[in-house]
Amino acid sequence: MEERNFTISYQSFEGLEELNEKDKLLCLKAEEALKTSYSPYSRFKVGAAVKLKDGRIILGSNQENVAYPSGLCAERVALFRIGSEDPNAVIESIAITAKTDNFVIDKPVTCCGGCLQVMAEFEQQQKQEIEVLFYCINGEILKVKGIKNLVPFLFKESRLSV
Secondary structure (H helix, E strand, C coil), rough: CCCCCCCCCEECCCCHHCCCCCHHHHHHHHHHHHHHHCCCCCEEEEEEEEEEEECEEEEECCEECCHHHEEHHHHHHHHHHHHHHHCCCCEEEEEEEEEECCCCCCCCCCCCCHHHHHHHHHHHHHCCCCEEEECCCCCCCEECCCCHHHCCCCCCCCCHHH
């Protein structure tokens, strides 16, 4: 038997004022995306903003359905929009935030495994890491470079590639 370790690397910021202008704008755009959240069941709004290499910012928000498995997370709404409208676009970064009137969110909300897997595949396709910002409104912001820092054992099967 061999024991192995891995290290996860990320940055922590106390608030928007510590971010550079590019990251601050992306977080504010993620907050703007909360307005289009359709979350009447959970009342947990999630917004995502994706910055493309050409400078465009694509927004996504969570979309729920009374048949719960039929809903979709904000991150995947934005990413699948990019995949369907501009499959050759290069994603530089994504900011994710959340809001609810049911309780105080005092820590950054992170992605589910499904969204991380989708992000990982975009990274693999574009052969470039994606920066991820987990933005807690009026709180801490975490910045991660590359999905491997979030899911070191993500599903990858090269024999399924085109």
